[in-house]
Amino acid sequence: MTRPQPWPRQSFSYLHPTPTRWADNDVYGHVNNVTYYAYFDTAVNALLLARGVLDIQAGDTIGLVVETGCTFFAPASFPELLHVGVRVATLGKSSVRYELAVFRADEAEGEDAVACAQGHFVHVYVDRDTRRPVPIPADLRAVLESLQTGEL
Amino acid sequence: MTRPQPWPRQSFSYLHPTPTRWADNDVYGHVNNVTYYAYFDTAVNALLLARGVLDIQAGDTIGLVVETGCTFFAPASFPELLHVGVRVATLGKSSVRYELAVFRADEAEGEDAVACAQGHFVHVYVDRDTRRPVPIPADLRAVLESLQTGEL
Amino acid sequence: MTRPQPWPRQSFSYLHPTPTRWADNDVYGHVNNVTYYAYFDTAVNALLLARGVLDIQAGDTIGLVVETGCTFFAPASFPELLHVGVRVATLGKSSVRYELAVFRADEAEGEDAVACAQGHFVHVYVDRDTRRPVPIPADLRAVLESLQTGEL
Amino acid sequence: MTRPQPWPRQSFSYLHPTPTRWADNDVYGHVNNVTYYAYFDTAVNALLLARGVLDIQAGDTIGLVVETGCTFFAPASFPELLHVGVRVATLGKSSVRYELAVFRADEAEGEDAVACAQGHFVHVYVDRDTRRPVPIPADLRAVLESLQTGEL
Numbered sequence: 001m002t003r004p005q006p007w008p009r010q011s012f013s014y015l016h017p018t019p020t021r022w023a024d025n026d027v028y029g030h031v032n033n034v035t036y037y038a039y040f041d042t043a044v045n046a047l048l049l050a051r052g053v054l055d056i057q058a059g060d061t062i063g064l065v066v067e068t069g070c071t072f073f074a075p076a077s078f079p080e081l082l083h084v085g086v087r088v089a090t091l092g093k094s095s096v097r098y099e100l101a102v103f104r105a106d107e108a109e110g111e112d113a114v115a116c117a118q119g120h121f122v123h124v125y126v127d128r129d130t131r132r133p134v135p136i137p138a139d140l141r142a143v144l145e146s147l148q149t150g151e152l
Numbered sequence: 153m154t155r156p157q158p159w160p161r162q163s164f165s166y167l168h169p170t171p172t173r174w175a176d177n178d179v180y181g182h183v184n185n186v187t188y189y190a191y192f193d194t195a196v197n198a199l200l201l202a203r204g205v206l207d208i209q210a211g212d213t214i215g216l217v218v219e220t221g222c223t224f225f226a227p228a229s230f231p232e233l234l235h236v237g238v239r240v241a242t243l244g245k246s247s248v249r250y251e252l253a254v255f256r257a258d259e260a261e262g263e264d265a266v267a268c269a270q271g272h273f274v275h276v277y278v279d280r281d282t283r284r285p286v287p288i289p290a291d292l293r294a295v296l297e298s299l300q301t302g303e304l
Numbered sequence: 305m306t307r308p309q310p311w312p313r314q315s316f317s318y319l320h321p322t323p324t325r326w327a328d329n330d331v332y333g334h335v336n337n338v339t340y341y342a343y344f345d346t347a348v349n350a351l352l353l354a355r356g357v358l359d360i361q362a363g364d365t366i367g368l369v370v371e372t373g374c375t376f377f378a379p380a381s382f383p384e385l386l387h388v389g390v391r392v393a394t395l396g397k398s399s400v401r402y403e404l405a406v407f408r409a410d411e412a413e414g415e416d417a418v419a420c421a422q423g424h425f426v427h428v429y430v431d432r433d434t435r436r437p438v439p440i441p442a443d444l445r446a447v448l449e450s451l452q453t454g455e456l
Numbered sequence: 457m458t459r460p461q462p463w464p465r466q467s468f469s470y471l472h473p474t475p476t477r478w479a480d481n482d483v484y485g486h487v488n489n490v491t492y493y494a495y496f497d498t499a500v501n502a503l504l505l506a507r508g509v510l511d512i513q514a515g516d517t518i519g520l521v522v523e524t525g526c527t528f529f530a531p532a533s534f535p536e537l538l539h540v541g542v543r544v545a546t547l548g549k550s551s552v553r554y555e556l557a558v559f560r561a562d563e564a565e566g567e568d569a570v571a572c573a574q575g576h577f578v579h580v581y582v583d584r585d586t587r588r589p590v591p592i593p594a595d596l597r598a599v600l601e602s603l604q605t606g607e608l
Contacts, residue, residue: 003522019171021194023336027329027512029209033521034327034497037490042173046231056483057181065489066459069525079198155370175490177483179360184479185369186341193338208331217337218307221373323475325498333513346477350535361485383502 009113012085070119161265164237222271316389374423465569468541526575
């Protein structure tokens, strides 16, 4: 196994504040590995909702999660404030690959801060009825492009 | 069934900020009833940890949850910031009954704000080994008393 | 506080098998108090779905959870198989009050088995659009009545 | 992106039965992507506990999750019984890479059944105190080897 290097805080222009919860910790007293994916889900969807490019109830086009992954470097624990960085690694015609990283609050402030966990998340956009891939809608694409260039 | 009245925001001196998460919503698009109890658990334990009166790993005395309950008045949803009020209703020799209420962020600011859900949570303190009730430790009692009088 | 007595296994005609999961345990190594409500939610809804009287996506009438509560007697832990008993305590025109109890698998087999946790769950049925209470639909009422009489 | 092929049911000798729960479904009415990792965590740990090679409270050696990933092919939903296949892909001196796959109950019975989701999970064993990698204990290694050869 080759292990990736932790991504630096400086490589993320968007951070989603994420206070931990009691139940995030498992019996070992640290945030359970599963919970990081809940942070990712929340950060990506909160961003899209805040930008007005995700309509959960009525959109014709829905984003299916087709692949996720995460590498864990150092533990986090409740109670602790985390920041979840979101960036766009690849933007295709119908799909987007996000890269996500979790920073502990103290470290997130430092210039040299690196991720305690990092991963990816791939959405493919499909027609709600046919479930066939469709082009990413223009308004969503504009948001993803600004996220990709770090303008967001 | 007699339904209680929603508690006013003004009756809580301590509020724990609680951003919702994607998975808090169930299939109906609102925060699931179970999730409110996770908010309660987090608010109470975060408060005790912040005050230095809860040692999860090594305390001789542990608080067992013996009873909880919640009444639901109005829905909340992700994405939304909630505030969870915590107060002490009854403080016994070995037990404490908390009252908790969930306020939506907008409403939490208003003078007339009332809870969208409210409930209670009873801890009995026991010896870690014998599991027999013991008096609430003095430092914890001091925090609970200040919470009860609204000084906290 | 007066503590209720644990309900006997014999007072439930319907039991929903519930294998515990890793994340059900919290840092103290036992099933977290919040998780019991997730067991309740699952047991009630699985029963209604299995009987064909709950249409999550398209029903005109939806059941709102207006009140829940739980009393905890003894711990359970992952890995362990639990059984969740469901019965109907009160059946009104628009509302139903379920009583639920959690039995550990070994104990659930014994004649003298009693609940390690027990609680209640109140559904009020409302019109999906107006959110005003409506009579419980006839097919659902028939299932609830058979549950109430122990015929189910 | 090259997408992997779904693994066949026949390639797993060990399956962990996993009934879905109400809260496994997200607002789209299908099991949320995060929940699959909770299934993986439960299946692996249940297996190790059942074989007596995991002591959560007192083991000198603990398994840290350093990497996980999942690919999603087809939705699953509550209420539904799933089976989670567990196998060992790579067994190193201090680490083990599991491969996991989720099968819907109907399909799990069929000879041609394939996974609706599949992924991996890497444990590195470390000393509880120093957190330095240590050799996988002999009793655990024996279980992992029998899992690898399909004898388990």
